[in-house]
Amino acid sequence: MVSTQPTPTKFLRLSDVTKAIGASGSSVWAWVKNGTFPAPVKLSPNCTAWIAAEVDQWAADRIADSRKAGV
Template sequence: MPEIYSSALIGFNSLPDEGFVRLPVVAALWTCSRGTVWRWVKEGRIPAPYKLSPRTTAWRAGELRAALAKIERD
């Protein structure tokens, strides 16, 4: 796994479900590129992010955990 992915994941499991994470963490969780994250959001494979400010987009950790758990169940 590239180092950028592993460093982005540090502390993810300790975040509360209401905590927010940015694009590098989402890409690391799904081990894909940033472009793939956006494509999969559009397709509904990854939950949609929240627009926190005009230049800040983030995902809720709990929603990402739920999506990953669903993949594991399927």
Template sequence: MTDIVDQGLIALHQVETTTTIKKTQIYDLMARGLFPKPIKLTPEGRRVAWLKSEVLQWVADRVKDSRSAT
């Protein structure tokens, strides 16, 4: 469990900056199972964050897919 916490959490605005994708498209991709789901930080789920490692892996996968398509 400590390993997961050590990876760090990032807020939506940081996800947008990291991926260059806006909130609406991020949530659309999540709904289609194409983007990592956030971690609920409050019981009602009003505050969420993403594991930084999962978002960075998603970006790396996009780069890999883009490079192998050529």
């Protein structure tokens, strides 16, 4: 029988997100507010993080969009 354990979820803090996508924290929060960037997850009262797979997908979508537009 093949084990089908789920892949562990990796979380990114804001500093990791900004490094990964090359944008400022204020840009990330503005994009979250207007719905163009994945919303973070509240891990505890003082800890907010993004799901790495969602950030990766957002980046892949931006790349695909720019290729379609010929940019």
